[in-house]
Amino acid sequence: MPHTLPSPDWLPAQWSALPRDFYRRHPTVVAPQLLNKLIVRDDGRAARIVEVEAYAGSEDPAAHSYRGQTARNATMFGEAGHLYVYFTYGMHWGSNAVCGEVGEGVGVLLRAAEPLAGVAAMQAARPAARRERDLASGPGKLSQAFGITRELDGADLVGADRGIVIASDGTPPPAAPVVGPRIGISRAVDFPWRWHVPDHPHVSVRPRRR
DNA sequence: TTGAGGATTCTC
DNA sequence: AGAATCCTCAAA
Numbered sequence: 373m374p375h376t377l378p379s380p381d382w383l384p385a386q387w388s389a390l391p392r393d394f395y396r397r398h399p400t401v402v403a404p405q406l407l408n409k410l411i412v413r414d415d416g417r418a419a420r421i422v423e424v425e426a427y428a429g430s431e432d433p434a435a436h437s438y439r440g441q442t443a444r445n446a447t448m449f450g451e452a453g454h455l456y457v458y459f460t461y462g463m464h465w466g467s468n469a470v471c472g473e474v475g476e477g478v479g480v481l482l483r484a485a486e487p488l489a490g491v492a493a494m495q496a497a498r499p500a501a502r503r504e505r506d507l508a509s510g511p512g513k514l515s516q517a518f519g520i521t522r523e524l525d526g527a528d529l530v531g532a533d534r535g536i537v538i539a540s541d542g543t544p545p546p547a548a549p550v551v552g553p554r555i556g557i558s559r560a561v562d563f564p565w566r567w568h569v570p571d572h573p574h575v576s577v578r579p580r581r582r
Numbered sequence: 583t584t585g586a587g588g589a590t591t592c593t594c
Numbered sequence: 595a596g597a598a599t600c601c602t603c604a605a606a
Contacts, residue, residue, distance in 0.1 A: 425589070434589070444602060462599030464590045481589055500592065512590050556589055576590095 387412070387539040392530050395452035399426035399471045403480045404567045406469065406538070407545045411482065414535030417490030417518055419508055420543075421482055423568035423575045425554045427468070429477035433559040437477030447526045448477045455536065457515070457525035464512035467520050469529060469538060483555075483566070484509045486574040487517070494518070510576040546570060 387410060395402060403426040412418040427435040429448075436445045436458060447456040448470055456468040456479050472478040485508040487494055494507045494517040501507045501517075508514040515521075518536070527534040549567045554560075555578065568575045 427589070436589075439603095442603070458589075459601060460588050461590050462588090462601075466589060468589085483589085510590070516591095554589070558588085 387541050389530055389532065389537045389539050390453075392451075392453045395469060395471050395530075396473065397471060399428055399478045399480050400565060402426070402469070402471045403565070404549050404551070405545055406480055406482075407549055407567060407569055408543045409545075410488070410539045410541055411485060411514075411518065412537050412539055413490070413518055414532075415490060415493060417493050418488045419485035419494075419514070419517070420488055421485050421538075422572045423484035423566070425481040425483055425567075426565040427479055427481060428565075429472075432478075432563070432565075434554065434557040434561075434563070435477065441477065445477065448479050449475055450526070453528065453530040455520070455524055455527040455529055457520055457522060459522065461512075465515040465521050466511045467515045467518075467524075481511055482514055483511045484568070484574055484576045485514050485517075486572070505573050509574050513576075 403424045406421050406424050409421050410418055429435055429437045432438055437448045441449045451474055452470050454470045456470050458466045467482045468479040470479045487507050497519055498507055498517050508517045524534055527536050529538045546569050550570050551564050551567050553562055553564055554566045
């Protein structure tokens with residue numbers, strides 16, 4: 373007796389979208405649980421998430437949502453399990469999974485992933501990448517590799533209303549992820565809210581000290 | 583109406 | 595180390 377398919381047709385059967393409740397927790401709990409999960413688009417692009425950061429709304433001076441809801445961060449204050457996409461530095465997009473409860477403004481930034489499928493499409497989307505490990509080893513790179521821009525802000529990662537989903541293929545998160553300070557922020561620089569898979573070649577590189 | 587700053591990336 | 599490049603939001 374077949375069980376109800378939790379995911380749309382384009383998602384291979386052995387994968388299943390993460391349920392809404394997965395996201396309805398504090399981002400520091402969700403973040404390490406997202407390691408080794410999959411980000412998948414309906415054109416065949418798929419990658420394994422290997423690096424994430426938590427951003428925690430009014431308790432986190434580094435979060436876009438720290439000072440409350442604005443036009444830019446409105447998605448972060450909505451239902452968990454949706455994609456919050458932001459634009460920065462005049463040219464880069466960042467992708468987050470909204471977490472917690474409505475109104476909290478919390479989420480997890482997807483910082484790096486290991487391409488698994490649709491690699492040709494990712495290479496086409498990222499002409500500057502010379503090696504496969506340059507395709508998605510950073511938040512802007514990951515978004516560019518998957519073609520994520522403002523048009524996907526608010527997409528439902530559970531219901532896959534716009535052809536993008538976060539799923540599991542059964543691989544558990546690492547038992548002992550590397551944890552440390554977040555990258556590229558100027559406030560709350562000591563919060564140890566960045567996690568990544570140990571010794572993984574697709575993790576983003578630590579930038580120079582400013 | 584203005585302008586400082588930004589959850590970055592790339593090239594030199 | 596410096597450039598690229600433009601949106602957002604507070605008003606110093």
